[in-house]
Amino acid sequence: MNPRARFLAALRGEAVDRPPVWLMRQAGRYLPQYREVRRQHGFWEVCRQPELSTLVAREPLERLSLDAAIVFSDILTVPEAMGLGVTFGPGEGPRLVNTLSTAADLSAWTVDGVAQRLSFVSEAVRHLRTTLEDRYGILGFAGAPFTLFAYATEGGGSDDFAKARIMLHQQPWLAQKALGILADVAAEYLAAQADAGADCVQLFDTWGGLLDAEDYARFCVPALRRITQPLAARGVPVLLFVRGGAHLLPVLADTGAHGFSLDWRVDWREARARFPRSILQGNVDPILLMAGADVARDRVRHLLATMLETSQYRRCIVNLGHGIHKDTDPDAVHAFCDEVTRHG
Amino acid sequence: MNPRARFLAALRGEAVDRPPVWLMRQAGRYLPQYREVRRQHGFWEVCRQPELSTLVAREPLERLSLDAAIVFSDILTVPEAMGLGVTFGPGEGPRLVNTLSTAADLSAWTVDGVAQRLSFVSEAVRHLRTTLEDRYGILGFAGAPFTLFAYATEGGGSDDFAKARIMLHQQPWLAQKALGILADVAAEYLAAQADAGADCVQLFDTWGGLLDAEDYARFCVPALRRITQPLAARGVPVLLFVRGGAHLLPVLADTGAHGFSLDWRVDWREARARFPRSILQGNVDPILLMAGADVARDRVRHLLATMLETSQYRRCIVNLGHGIHKDTDPDAVHAFCDEVTRHG
Numbered sequence: 259m260n261p262r263a264r265f266l267a268a269l270r271g272e273a274v275d276r277p278p279v280w281l282m283r284q285a286g287r288y289l290p291q292y293r294e295v296r297r298q299h300g301f302w303e304v305c306r307q308p309e310l311s312t313l314v315a316r317e318p319l320e321r322l323s324l325d326a327a328i329v330f331s332d333i334l335t336v337p338e339a340m341g342l343g344v345t346f347g348p349g350e351g352p353r354l355v356n357t358l359s360t361a362a363d364l365s366a367w368t369v370d371g372v373a374q375r376l377s378f379v380s381e382a383v384r385h386l387r388t389t390l391e392d393r394y395g396i397l398g399f400a401g402a403p404f405t406l407f408a409y410a411t412e413g414g415g416s417d418d419f420a421k422a423r424i425m426l427h428q429q430p431w432l433a434q435k436a437l438g439i440l441a442d443v444a445a446e447y448l449a450a451q452a453d454a455g456a457d458c459v460q461l462f463d464t465w466g467g468l469l470d471a472e473d474y475a476r477f478c479v480p481a482l483r484r485i486t487q488p489l490a491a492r493g494v495p496v497l498l499f500v501r502g503g504a505h506l507l508p509v510l511a512d513t514g515a516h517g518f519s520l521d522w523r524v525d526w527r528e529a530r531a532r533f534p535r536s537i538l539q540g541n542v543d544p545i546l547l548m549a550g551a552d553v554a555r556d557r558v559r560h561l562l563a564t565m566l567e568t569s570q571y572r573r574c575i576v577n578l579g580h581g582i583h584k585d586t587d588p589d590a591v592h593a594f595c596d597e598v599t600r601h602g
Numbered sequence: 603m604n605p606r607a608r609f610l611a612a613l614r615g616e617a618v619d620r621p622p623v624w625l626m627r628q629a630g631r632y633l634p635q636y637r638e639v640r641r642q643h644g645f646w647e648v649c650r651q652p653e654l655s656t657l658v659a660r661e662p663l664e665r666l667s668l669d670a671a672i673v674f675s676d677i678l679t680v681p682e683a684m685g686l687g688v689t690f691g692p693g694e695g696p697r698l699v700n701t702l703s704t705a706a707d708l709s710a711w712t713v714d715g716v717a718q719r720l721s722f723v724s725e726a727v728r729h730l731r732t733t734l735e736d737r738y739g740i741l742g743f744a745g746a747p748f749t750l751f752a753y754a755t756e757g758g759g760s761d762d763f764a765k766a767r768i769m770l771h772q773q774p775w776l777a778q779k780a781l782g783i784l785a786d787v788a789a790e791y792l793a794a795q796a797d798a799g800a801d802c803v804q805l806f807d808t809w810g811g812l813l814d815a816e817d818y819a820r821f822c823v824p825a826l827r828r829i830t831q832p833l834a835a836r837g838v839p840v841l842l843f844v845r846g847g848a849h850l851l852p853v854l855a856d857t858g859a860h861g862f863s864l865d866w867r868v869d870w871r872e873a874r875a876r877f878p879r880s881i882l883q884g885n886v887d888p889i890l891l892m893a894g895a896d897v898a899r900d901r902v903r904h905l906l907a908t909m910l911e912t913s914q915y916r917r918c919i920v921n922l923g924h925g926i927h928k929d930t931d932p933d934a935v936h937a938f939c940d941e942v943t944r945h946g
Binding site for chain 1: 772829869894927
């Protein structure tokens, strides 16, 4: 099977020789060419120039045995396009200039024309698809509504995103309205990525794990459905990654996602028992890649054995339980991917 | 029932008029007198002067309807006493000078005489007990071995404590030896606090939730048993708090802890079903206290109803699912505690 055929078969629940593999943040700072490109070009510049974004998205495919590429972009493209003013300082997290705390702040969000302002991402997908032809799967992605809402309220990174979580309870109507707007923009944005050549899309709910299941069900699930329903109607599979979301498994089924990208702390067997018909993706602890090639190979073997036993490799995608750490040795990543291909 | 009688009854699994209540970080920056004391005295200075530590430990008892006090101290007393050089810069997290990365680093840890160097904490407990007489319960505490190990390897705070987690897999023998040493020191340290008047002790595993259940079972559980077993033999109840540890419930029973302080993301009913004979403590999201007094009262009512229904209030302690946030309005904390007392 060629990589894309394997990736599509996994998404459709068809038989595969082995599960396909791609890695969250596979085009990232652990790769030398990526670092070189980023020395010369700012982050948004790489995102906005299709040749550059394809260059960095392709680098891991050329070095490693991978089945899919993910478009080079960021989860904060949506708030940036809505006028929240997103910047990335050197060596620090994102900053947002226009934060959300009142209904007036929300009214200032510019939703009109946002699809046009985000078109550089579908252009990046289109360029990547043209370059890769049909040899590799391609994923589009977006930040999940709550994670974008969390950055919008806090104005940047945070340990606890207290402002976002307070707003859920102090101004629930405002929070729900903001989440709905973010969801609708994300749905259109992801549909455009699929139209441009993405085989599926992933939602990154980096901070959803801060919420308990009750709050996640009340605020996040309805917003996520506003994304998964229109995409399902178009036949676009949606994968949902919730970091630190092991406790949220009981409410994730209601999101309507086609599959779940599992955090490393989720027990694969428990997730498979809960979601027998869903795609499951993951979930090796990325830190283990930093403990060397032998540890990486050992974990992949263990994961593949579990995937084989629980679903004969069907509806499985090998991945990490979080993005690759920037200090990871590329040789360990190579060993990880190589071990997957040995099971074909 | 007086507060201490209620607290002791809960620890023993006896009938109570209502569950006792105390709050993690109840003596903290949200309180004006605490801030005033800290303007005049450094953190270690407050810990080391029994009059000062009792002053700040008593402040919440005087303002709020609480059943227990926790000794004013820090989880990093143990590495400080072992020569790792712990400092707290203004407005930042802890820093450790002597970090752990090799067997030689571990050999440099000074275990001899550590009980003597930590005696200021049991002196603080003794002073607090003398002051409170038998009106209030008193908790002693320590950092759990993995959390101390995480700070020792990283040299300070971290998002992912990559160094600690890498060492578990790259040098497991060194990690296990370090965890064992930290556990044995903690066991002796906690026994001294109990001898000085603490009714029970709590272990704070702030970073244990970064590990998956397999790693937690392999590395943390054996270390925790080295603490819970000698304390159980002395009749000292041990409560274990693992932040972000919802996914670890299946392996926590093996720790031998007398009870579990639940993170806000743990489902109370699930925990009670899993631990019918254990003390359960928690688990209101501290962020909800920042959403105002009405939200705080509402959540307490909901929690108490669950406690009543699942175990007739037995083996329950009302608390938060994490420490009080420094920006919390004391009035909301008052409402929270007041609502508990209304159920007596």
